[in-house]
Amino acid sequence: xxxxxxxxxxxxxxxxxxxxxxxxGPRTDTGGPALPDARSTVPPPTHATTPPPxxxxxxxxxxxxxxxxxxxxxxxxxxxxxxxPDPGPVPGLAPDSARTPVGPAPLPSASSPSxxxxxxPAPDPDPAAPEHAPLTRRFLARATLVxxxxxxxxxLLGLVRDQSLARLFGAGRDTDAFLVAWTVPExxxxxxxxxxxxxxxxxxxxxxxxxxxxxxxxxxxxSLVAGTLPRLALAFTAVGALLALAAPQCVAALxxxxxxxxxxxxxxxxxxxxxxxxxxxxxxxxxxxAHRRFLAPAAIYLPYNIGIITAMYALGGxxxxxxxxxxxxxxxxxxxxxQLPSLLGRLRRRRTGRADARAAAAAQxxxxxxxxxxxxxALGRQSQVLIERFLASGLPAGAISHLNYxxxxxxxxxxxxxxxxxxxxxxxxxxxxxxDTERARDRVERxxxxxxxLVLLGxxxxxxxxxxxxxLLFQRGAFTARDTAATAGVMRVYALGLLGQTLTxxxxxxxxxxGRASWYPVAAMAAGVVxxxxxxxWTVGSRGTTGxxxxxxxxxxxxxxxxxxxxxxxxxxxxxxxxxxELSRPLGAAVAAALAGGLAAGLPSDPLAGLAAGGTTVAVxxxxxxxxxxxxxxxxxxxxxxxxxxRLAHAVLR
Numbered sequence: 001x002x003x004x005x006x007x008x009x010x011x012x013x014x015x016x017x018x019x020x021x022x023x024x025g026p027r028t029d030t031g032g033p034a035l036p037d038a039r040s041t042v043p044p045p046t047h048a049t050t051p052p053p054x055x056x057x058x059x060x061x062x063x064x065x066x067x068x069x070x071x072x073x074x075x076x077x078x079x080x081x082x083x084x085p086d087p088g089p090v091p092g093l094a095p096d097s098a099r100t101p102v103g104p105a106p107l108p109s110a111s112s113p114s115x116x117x118x119x120x121p122a123p124d125p126d127p128a129a130p131e132h133a134p135l136t137r138r139f140l141a142r143a144t145l146v147x148x149x150x151x152x153x154x155x156l157l158g159l160v161r162d163q164s165l166a167r168l169f170g171a172g173r174d175t176d177a178f179l180v181a182w183t184v185p186e187x188x189x190x191x192x193x194x195x196x197x198x199x200x201x202x203x204x205x206x207x208x209x210x211x212x213x214x215x216x217x218x219x220x221x222x223s224l225v226a227g228t229l230p231r232l233a234l235a236f237t238a239v240g241a242l243l244a245l246a247a248p249q250c251v252a253a254l255x256x257x258x259x260x261x262x263x264x265x266x267x268x269x270x271x272x273x274x275x276x277x278x279x280x281x282x283x284x285x286x287x288x289x290a291h292r293r294f295l296a297p298a299a300i301y302l303p304y305n306i307g308i309i310t311a312m313y314a315l316g317g318x319x320x321x322x323x324x325x326x327x328x329x330x331x332x333x334x335x336x337x338x339q340l341p342s343l344l345g346r347l348r349r350r351r352t353g354r355a356d357a358r359a360a361a362a363a364q365x366x367x368x369x370x371x372x373x374x375x376x377x378a379l380g381r382q383s384q385v386l387i388e389r390f391l392a393s394g395l396p397a398g399a400i401s402h403l404n405y406x407x408x409x410x411x412x413x414x415x416x417x418x419x420x421x422x423x424x425x426x427x428x429x430x431x432x433x434x435x436d437t438e439r440a441r442d443r444v445e446r447x448x449x450x451x452x453x454l455v456l457l458g459x460x461x462x463x464x465x466x467x468x469x470x471x472l473l474f475q476r477g478a479f480t481a482r483d484t485a486a487t488a489g490v491m492r493v494y495a496l497g498l499l500g501q502t503l504t505x506x507x508x509x510x511x512x513x514x515g516r517a518s519w520y521p522v523a524a525m526a527a528g529v530v531x532x533x534x535x536x537x538w539t540v541g542s543r544g545t546t547g548x549x550x551x552x553x554x555x556x557x558x559x560x561x562x563x564x565x566x567x568x569x570x571x572x573x574x575x576x577x578x579x580x581x582e583l584s585r586p587l588g589a590a591v592a593a594a595l596a597g598g599l600a601a602g603l604p605s606d607p608l609a610g611l612a613a614g615g616t617t618v619a620v621x622x623x624x625x626x627x628x629x630x631x632x633x634x635x636x637x638x639x640x641x642x643x644x645x646x647r648l649a650h651a652v653l654r
Contacts, residue, residue: 139292143292143294143423144419144423146294146295146298147294147297147298147419147422147423148416148419150295150298150299150302151298151301151415151416151419152416153302154299154301154302154304154305155412155415155416157301157302157305157306157309158301158305158408159408159409159473160305160309161305161308161309161312162405162408162473162474163473163474163476164309164312164313165178165312165324166405166474166476166477166478166479167476167477167478167479168312168313168316168477168478169316169320169321169324169478170477170478170479170483171398171401171402171405171478171479171483172397172398172401172478173259173260173263173397174260174263174320174321175321175398175400175401176255176258176259176260176393176397176398176399176400176401177258177260177261177263177264177267177321178263178264178267178321178322178324178325179389179400179401179404180251180254180255180258180264180267180268180389180393180400181251181264181266181267181268181270181271181325182267182271182328182404183254183385183386183389184243184268184271184272184274184275185271185274185278185328185332186382186385187379187382188274188275188278188279189278190378190381190382191375191378191379191382192236192275192278192279192281192282192283193278193281193282193285193300194282195374195377195378195381195505195508196374196375196377196378196379197232197279197282197283197286197371197374197375198282198285198286198289198425199374199377199378199508199509199512200370200371200374200512201228201282201283201286201287201290202286202289202290202425202426202429202513203370203429203432203512203513204224204228205221205224205286205287205290205291206290206426206429206430207220207429208220208221208223208224209221209290209291209430210430210434221347222347225287225347228283229283232279232283233276233279233280235279236275236276236279236280237275237276239275240272240273240274240275240276241272243268243272243275244268244269244272244273247265247268247269247272248261248265250268251264251265251268254386254389254390254393255389255390255393255400256390256393256394257393257394258393259397263320263321263322266322266325267321267322267324267325268325270322270325270326270328270329271325271328271329273329273332274328274329274332276332277329277332277333277335277336278332278335280336281300281332281335281336281339284296284297284336284339284340284342284343285297285300285339287343287346288339288342288343288346289422289423289425289426290426290429291346292426293342293346294422294423295342296338296339296341296342296343297339298422299338300335300338300339301335302338303331303334303335303337303338304331304332304334304335305331306331306334307327307328307330307331307333307334308324308327308328308330308331309327310327310330311323311324311326311327311330312324312327369517370512370516370517372517373512373517373518373519373521373522374512376522377508377521377522377525380522380525380526380528380529381504381525381556381559383529384528384529384532384552384555384556387529387532387533387536387548387551388400388403388536388548388549388552389403391536391537391540391548392540392545392548394540395540395544395545398483398486399544399545401483402483402486402487402490402545403490403545403548403549405470405474405487406470406487406488406490406491406494406549407491407494409462409469409470409473409491410462410491410494410495410498411494411498411501412458413454413455413457413458413459413461413462413498414455414458414498414501414502414505416454416458417450417451417452417454417455417458417502418451418502418505418506421447421451421505421506421509424443424447425509425513427443428440428443428444428509428510428513428572429513431443432513432572437572437573440510440513440572441572441573441574441575444506444507444510444572444574445574445575445578445579447506448503448506448507448574448579448582448583449579449582449583451502451503451505451506452499452502452503452582452583452586452587453586453626455498455499455501455502456498456499456586456587456589456590456622457586457590457593457618457619457622458498459495459496459498459499459590459594460590460591460593460594460597460618460622461597461614461615461618461619462491462492462495462498463492463495463496463594463597463598464593464594464595464596464597464598464600464601464614464615464617464618465597465598465601465610465611465614465615465618466488466489466491466492466495467484467485467488467601467607467610468601468607468608468610468611468614469488469491469611470484470487470488470491471484471488471607472607472608472611474487486545489545489546490545490546490548490549491549493546493549493550493553494549494552494553496550496553497552497553497554497555497556497557499557499560499583499587500553500556500557500558500559500560500561501556501560503560503563503564504556504559504560504563507560507563507564507567507571508521508563510567510571510572510574511563511567511571513572518571520566521563523562524559524562524563524566525559527558527559527562528555528556528557528558528559528562529555530555531551531554531555531558532551532552532554532555532556533551533555534551535547535550535551535554535555536548536551536552539551564576564579564580585626585629585630586622586626586629588625588629589621589622589625589626589629590622592621592622592625593617593618593619593621593622593625594618596617596618596621597614597615597617597618597621598614599617600613600614600616600617601613601614601615601617602614
């Protein structure tokens with residue numbers, strides 16, 4: 001589907017930190033700093049009681065000119081230890097360097113016996129770096145809160161952007177022409193920011209950080225940047241230039257029935273610049289998320305939407321809808337600018353000695369088969385938009401616009417529900433890089449339960465209150481009541497595929513989190529695209545835009561089912577049966593909540609009152625039925641809501 005236009009937390013259950021391990025026996029964790037690994041060469045701070053010395057060992061004479069530093073938190077700390085009093089670092093900011101871990105001496109790991117036989121490298125000189133902090137539940141909750149808050153803000157700004165487009169240009173030939181050109185940034189965002197490139201780069205940076213923690217010579221992170229960024233930037237530039245030159249042919253292929261192709265060609269040439277800017281923005285986002293810095297990547301859609309809105313109001317009178325295309329180009333540059341300072345700061349923190357300079361200069365290229373598979377999957381997912389616009393180009397003017405507005409609003413619950421996966425994807429990739437499959441499986445299963453619960457609540461609200469939502473958001477200026485009715489009908493059908501979209505987003509990250517090429521997700525997405533094409537061509541003549549939306553929902557649901565069926569053998573070995581049983585509970589609650597909410601929303605004549613009545617009814621019925629059915633995703637969801645409420649109240653009342 002389309003990328004999130006803008007824009008929960010871990011559920012209960014056993015954690016990797018509390019399970020017995022083969023290496024060290026039963027292990028407990030109080031939520032404080034993780035135990036250092038065997039590579040540390042500096043003894044820990046002593047306690048009040050000092051054990052007697054081992055007569056079989058010789059104690060080195062301490063250097064009187066040297067102080068003993070505290071242990072840095074290891075980069076490969078457990079992904080989900082039991083929470084304790086230490087809340088962990090604030091996402092996007094360096095952790096408090098005053099919090100120094102104190103604990104017993106490190107024990108050699110049985111999984112790496114050579115650590116006790118070979119000289120250990122010096123610890124990382126930057127113990128305050130976020131990638132060295134333990135991934136506690138508190139950290140994941142705060143990272144998700146930061147990401148979700150900025151995503152909500154960007155979603156609201158995205159609605160203002162769409163409202164401005166509808167107010168200034170309505171839903172007619174001009175907006176249809178611009179939305180054909182809008183295909184370029186939609187594809188670029190999906191391929192280069194949200195899905196495709198991130199699936200390859202986050203595991204690559206996670207592996208580089210793991211190699212750095214193991215004492216690899218030089219700096220593997222800088223080597224990865226040196227080996228990938230120049231080549232990718234050159235490829236982005238070439239593709240953008242080719243797209244600008246071939247704009248007439250692209251428009252003819254995307255929308256052969258468009259009444260004004262010249263306007264669409266102009267807009268396409270302007271938006272072609274975002275291939276380079278979105279590619280660089282996606283590269284920065286993946287690198288920062290692997291370093292556990294989520295603030296800047298989550299904020300990129302704020303300046304992007306601001307650029308589009310500003311351009312439309314400042315240049316719309318002279319340039320018409322071309323001003324929106326110019327805003328896309330300007331917003332893409334702002335997406336890069338907002339992340340560059342943070343990324344450069346992370347790369348400068350790691351200093352290499354002179355002896356490591358030659359090793360650091362050895363550039364490490366990106367895995368080409370992996371990059372090919374993730375880009376093909378993202379291309380297949382985004383191609384459903386091409387199918388929609390191809391089929392709708394032969395319908396009356398405004399059909400493409402109705403599909404676009406409906407999809408933008410309907411996808412907001414999906415966008416918010418997948419914020420959890422954006423935060424936990426680096427954790428899953430790091431767990432697999434460390435060989436901890438069980439920890440990765442528990443994380444993915446909790447993500448599925450929570451994301452499914454959240455998106456089904458949003459689905460019920462959209463189905464119940466679609467007319468009221470569209471009227472309040474768009475019905476003004478050139479957007480008429482007829483446009484509201486058409487868009488609301490399409491949005492209700494789109495909502496039926498939101499669970500499939502969310503499951504696809506969660507599951508495909510698991511396939512690529514190991515950093516290896518996998519063709520099964522590409523095949524599953526291809527099957528969904530074929531289903532969308534066939535059903536859409538069959539129903540567009542009789543059902544119009546509603547038939548196109550139904551084809552979209554059916555195709556992505558088929559893809560999600562195929563991805564779930566192939567998980568055990570080809571990806572993280574989740575337990576499919578329990579996952580399906582868990583998802584069936586909030587699904588039943590969502591059906592009942594949608595029916596009750598639709599009845600309540602239709603009683604008041606005022607759209608705002610109807611939205612309030614319907615939304616309240618949906619929330620109450622869904623929560624009561626979900627808890628009665630025992631849906632596991634409710635507990636972490638309610639904890640997240642309580643945490644957010646407390647923080648907002650503290651910010652307002654202090």
